[in-house]
Amino acid sequence: QGAKYRGSIHDFPGFDPNQDAEALYTAMKGFGSDKEAILDIITSRSNRQRQEVCQSYKSLYGKDLMTDLKSEISGDLARLILGLMMPPAHYDAKQLKKAMEGAGTDEKALIEILATRTNAEIRAINEAYKEDYHKSLEDALSSDTSGHFRRILISLATGNREEGGENLDQAREDAQVRPPEIADTPSGDKTSLETRFMTILCTRSYPHLRRVFQEFIKMSNYDVEHTIKKEMSGDVRDAFVAIVQSVKNKPLFFADKLYKSMKGAGTDEKTLTRIMVSRSEIDLLNIRREFIEKYDKSLHQAIEGDTSGDFLKALLALCGGED
Numbered sequence: 119q120g121a122k123y124r125g126s127i128h129d130f131p132g133f134d135p136n137q138d139a140e141a142l143y144t145a146m147k148g149f150g151s152d153k154e155a156i157l158d159i160i161t162s163r164s165n166r167q168r169q170e171v172c173q174s175y176k177s178l179y180g181k182d183l184m185t186d187l188k189s190e191i192s193g194d195l196a197r198l199i200l201g202l203m204m205p206p207a208h209y210d211a212k213q214l215k216k217a218m219e220g221a222g223t224d225e226k227a228l229i230e231i232l233a234t235r236t237n238a239e240i241r242a243i244n245e246a247y248k249e250d251y252h253k254s255l256e257d258a259l260s261s262d263t264s265g266h267f268r269r270i271l272i273s274l275a276t277g278n279r280e281e282g283g284e285n286l287d288q289a290r291e292d293a294q295v296r297p298p299e300i301a302d303t304p305s306g307d308k309t310s311l312e313t314r315f316m317t318i319l320c321t322r323s324y325p326h327l328r329r330v331f332q333e334f335i336k337m338s339n340y341d342v343e344h345t346i347k348k349e350m351s352g353d354v355r356d357a358f359v360a361i362v363q364s365v366k367n368k369p370l371f372f373a374d375k376l377y378k379s380m381k382g383a384g385t386d387e388k389t390l391t392r393i394m395v396s397r398s399e400i401d402l403l404n405i406r407r408e409f410i411e412k413y414d415k416s417l418h419q420a421i422e423g424d425t426s427g428d429f430l431k432a433l434l435a436l437c438g439g440e441d
Contacts, residue, residue: 123369125399126406126438129164138163139174142183151190153428160202161435165399168203194387194429201395202436207242210235211250213392214243218262225267225353227392228259230375232274233360234368240277266312267353273320274361280322284329292318292326293333312354315346319361327365369404370412372397376405377413380424387429390421394436406437416440 138159145155160168175183184203191199201209210231217224217231235243247255259271295314318330334342346358363371372393379386379393397405409417418440421433 122404123401124403125397126402126436127161127164127398130162130167133163133167133170135167135170135174136178138167138171139178139183142171142175142186143179146186146190153191153195154431156187156191156199157428157432157435160199161432165202165206169205172203191428194391194425195427195432197387198391198395198429198432201391202398205246206396206399207239207246208250209395210239210243211246211255213396214247214255215251215258218258223262225263225356227389228263228271229353229357229360230389230392231396232271233357234364234371235277237277237279237281240275244275244277263353265354266316267357269313270316270320270354270357273316278321279324280326282323282326284323284326286329289326289329289333292322292330293337311349315350315358319358324365327362331362331366367408369401370408372401372405373408373412373417376409376417377420380420385424387425390425390433394433398436402436402438 141155141159145152145159159171163171172183175181175186184200187199187203188196204212213227214231217227231243232240244255247253247258251258255275256272259275260268263271295311295318319327322330331342334340334345338345343359343362346355346362350358360371363374375389376393379389393405394402406417409415409420413420418434418437421430421437425433
């Protein structure tokens with residue numbers, strides 16, 4: 119993910135885990151807690167540092183910091199703060215687990231995570247999932263989804279995408295995956311179309327796919343995203359579109375999701391929190407830039423206009439400034 123992607127949260131200089139642990143203990147002691155102090159510390163430390171604070175807290179007080187935080191904060195704020203305290207792979211594993219719990223499945227969350235994580239991130243998520251839930255992620259996806267959608271998710275969950283650059287001949291061949299009325303093949307049935315798209319979109323490297331998308335336009339005069347939206351439907355379409363958007367511009371993909379989580383009447387706090395937590399150390403500055411460019415207002419302004427109280431303060435701390 120290189121130097122061009124930048125998060126808004128970094129290691130705190132002059133970090134002292136014991137000092138932080140003591141400050142958190144004091145903030146939670148007695149009647150009512152000092153939420154400001156809790157927020158300030160947790161939102162200004164990196165994830166690695168938060169793990170050290172957990173360790174120090176346990177050795178100083180013989181208590182679990184997560185458990186103590188849970189008893190002091192609730193609602194949206196708790197979801198955010200406790201999310202920040204988890205190692206990223208365990209946080210993603212938990213979000214996937216939650217998306218598959220209960221009656222309905224939150225397909226959008228499954229897609230958002232599995233379509234955007236790198237191979238290394240996916241592999242870490244698989245390990246975390248197994249460790250935390252004593253079941254493989256693949257088994258969970260398998261019993262909770264079906265059809266082509268299940269196949270796409272299981273393919274993405276292998277974390278086995280090619281890592282190399284582009285191969286022009288291969289890209290031209292890959293770009294031939296076109297719907298029947300464009301492609302003139304007698305055997306143009308929908309099933310094989312989805313499978314052909316899957317084989318390419320779920321396994322080729324990002325640089326290679328960018329080349330495939332360019333070749334696709336040259337051959338068909340259509341953008342691949344347009345073709346997917348026209349030819350497919352439901353979760354399969356949503357999953358393919360997410361992969362294409364992530365390949366084209368991952369920070370923009372997340373900027374769009376953040377915008378959608380805050381537009382209209384209600385706020386989708388779960389999506390808002392999930393993206394702010396999971397991108398804070400990866401590319402949140404890039405997401406902010408894409409956001410203001412596309413929507414003519416800063417992410418900071420959008421959050422301010424849509425949330426309130428300590429939840430708002432914590433989100434703004436993660437956002438890290440006005441653009």
